[in-house]
Amino acid sequence: MNQMIENLSPGLWALAWRRLRADRVAMVSLAVVLLFLLSVLLSATGLVAADWEDEVAVNYAPPGFVGPDPALAALARPSLPAPPNAFDPLASDLSELKTELARHGKTTQAVKASTLPFGADKWGHDIVKKTIKGGQTSIVVGLVAALVAVALGTLFGAVSGFYGGKVDDLFNWFYSIFTSIPSILMILTVAAVLQTRGVLTIVLILGLTGWTGPYRLIRAEYIKHKAREYVMAADAIGASGWRRMFSHILPNVSHVALVQMSILVVGFIKAEVILSFLGFGVPVGVVSWGSMLNEAQNELILGKWWQLAAAASAMALLVTAFSLFADALRDALDPKLK
Amino acid sequence: MFAYILRRLWQMLPTMAGVVVLVFLLFNWVGGDPSYLLAGKMADAQAIANIRTQLGLDQPWYVQLGIFVRQILTFDFGNAWSTGEPVAHILSTRLGPSLTVLVPLTILETLIGIALALAIAFVRGSLTDRLVMVACTVGMSISILVYIIVFQYGLAYKLGLFPVQGWGDHFLENLLRYATLPILIGLTVSVAPTLRLFRSFVLDEVGQDYVRTARAKGLSERRIVWVHVLRNAAIPIITYVMANLPALLIGAFLLERFFGIPGIGREVILAVERSDFPVIKAITVYVAAATMVFNLLADLMYQAVDPRVQLK
Numbered sequence: 001m002n003q004m005i006e007n008l009s010p011g012l013w014a015l016a017w018r019r020l021r022a023d024r025v026a027m028v029s030l031a032v033v034l035l036f037l038l039s040v041l042l043s044a045t046g047l048v049a050a051d052w053e054d055e056v057a058v059n060y061a062p063p064g065f066v067g068p069d070p071a072l073a074a075l076a077r078p079s080l081p082a083p084p085n086a087f088d089p090l091a092s093d094l095s096e097l098k099t100e101l102a103r104h105g106k107t108t109q110a111v112k113a114s115t116l117p118f119g120a121d122k123w124g125h126d127i128v129k130k131t132i133k134g135g136q137t138s139i140v141v142g143l144v145a146a147l148v149a150v151a152l153g154t155l156f157g158a159v160s161g162f163y164g165g166k167v168d169d170l171f172n173w174f175y176s177i178f179t180s181i182p183s184i185l186m187i188l189t190v191a192a193v194l195q196t197r198g199v200l201t202i203v204l205i206l207g208l209t210g211w212t213g214p215y216r217l218i219r220a221e222y223i224k225h226k227a228r229e230y231v232m233a234a235d236a237i238g239a240s241g242w243r244r245m246f247s248h249i250l251p252n253v254s255h256v257a258l259v260q261m262s263i264l265v266v267g268f269i270k271a272e273v274i275l276s277f278l279g280f281g282v283p284v285g286v287v288s289w290g291s292m293l294n295e296a297q298n299e300l301i302l303g304k305w306w307q308l309a310a311a312a313s314a315m316a317l318l319v320t321a322f323s324l325f326a327d328a329l330r331d332a333l334d335p336k337l338k
Numbered sequence: 339m340f341a342y343i344l345r346r347l348w349q350m351l352p353t354m355a356g357v358v359v360l361v362f363l364l365f366n367w368v369g370g371d372p373s374y375l376l377a378g379k380m381a382d383a384q385a386i387a388n389i390r391t392q393l394g395l396d397q398p399w400y401v402q403l404g405i406f407v408r409q410i411l412t413f414d415f416g417n418a419w420s421t422g423e424p425v426a427h428i429l430s431t432r433l434g435p436s437l438t439v440l441v442p443l444t445i446l447e448t449l450i451g452i453a454l455a456l457a458i459a460f461v462r463g464s465l466t467d468r469l470v471m472v473a474c475t476v477g478m479s480i481s482i483l484v485y486i487i488v489f490q491y492g493l494a495y496k497l498g499l500f501p502v503q504g505w506g507d508h509f510l511e512n513l514l515r516y517a518t519l520p521i522l523i524g525l526t527v528s529v530a531p532t533l534r535l536f537r538s539f540v541l542d543e544v545g546q547d548y549v550r551t552a553r554a555k556g557l558s559e560r561r562i563v564w565v566h567v568l569r570n571a572a573i574p575i576i577t578y579v580m581a582n583l584p585a586l587l588i589g590a591f592l593l594e595r596f597f598g599i600p601g602i603g604r605e606v607i608l609a610v611e612r613s614d615f616p617v618i619k620a621i622t623v624y625v626a627a628a629t630m631v632f633n634l635l636a637d638l639m640y641q642a643v644d645p646r647v648q649l650k
Contacts, residue, residue, distance in 0.1 A: 182585035
């Protein structure tokens, strides 16, 4: 019996995994993507970067490898007690108050760092932590929005491809409407109409406008699969339409949905960054890579390039890894496309 | 041919109607009542009622939809809410600057994309090919925002090679002085995805029988690629370029915003910022119409490129 199971031919997913494992680029990019996801998980649970809003350094503290800015370092030193001012009648009272407060030990006049590993922003926030926190927002938005878009596209594509006829005409009409409006215009229009700014709003905007790509491909797959023998067999034993659609056909086309999703995540992360940059994305107080780029744009003129570099390279690294992985995944799941 | 065009235009009607209804629903139903937005913070009931009458919001929905359709057909969307400028005037004056950037950008992008794709297809599978593809993926992963910020800062602000931003009154001045850096950035951003796509179009062709035949009769590799393959790869390339033109009109909004170019894209951003609904509605509807017309134009161009194509 065991012998027989071992001799079974491996399934689609096992084969795809075997192909992926042999692809060194794919494995490296997968590792990078997983690393980013881990940082999202850690920052979402508050284990990492929860204190990114602490002003741990002087304003615009440069990165450690640049060295402290002499002008800023002077500010960082704890100020010496000023010489008693003859013209200030309250000076003695003030110093008395200060010593009183100091005795209670509640004043945590921490020495602010003059440099940080990757510098600090306008308020002295640690850029590394801020980038992790910003990444959390951007990646979560990208993932959830892609999930929404693929779920919608799969549902519409399944119904449309499986039933055909009038239903198909209806969904194709929707498709032609949504594709005749360029996606970026559609996104901006919906952003204009929905006056509320929030993470959920962007997810909805991206998800509700992004279903057309998955729809087209999933519909084509359903048209191809619905006439196959296994579906007819399911029909013969009395499986309902929905059962055939979602428990018989869906597992066989789910690789298409997965590839589409990995492509959409990349697009949506880029879109979120642009939306947040313009101020149509995440609300004030939430940090994302887009809002970091927005701040960094003005900092660059002052010569403070590190926030721009951090947000831009974190995003570029993730998107590169994700795109390379998506390409490899597509090749692994559908080798004849190559 | 004429019958074909007529039929295609006829087939566009349901889609166009859908776009109109979608935009109508978005702004009149999802968006809620804009009169509170318009009346400002110190609105009294009378002022709001006046605005509602003015916008036709006190009418039943089918009358409002009728007003919207009439606005679209007569190109008369009234005045922009924020500036009072007629919407038709906004559209007609913003189109020129947008095209000044987009037309040269599209032409250069397509030519460079084709040349590079054919050159890469020559050496497909080699190390050069793989390195170029990886470079494309990396190049595409950097946000367009970063390209714009860094190029504007480095080339315009630091080195002073280009004006940091601005726009003049003369076409040549705009094209040669103000539009140069935006076009350069646009090219940097778009060459990578274009090259990847065009390469796949070319690779679809190089395995075909006619390529083997051409090789068998002793044609030079150069002639095969530049004459035989290019003509066949032209069809998907035309589809891509034509279908993307209207989207590009909006897609260049970041360039227009950063460089102070008074184009359509920047107008969309301003309108979204100011909740200027008439402007957004007008642009959305007309861009959708333009997309459909350009798709038709692309189909008509097929026949010019490839006599085997029969338009039915």
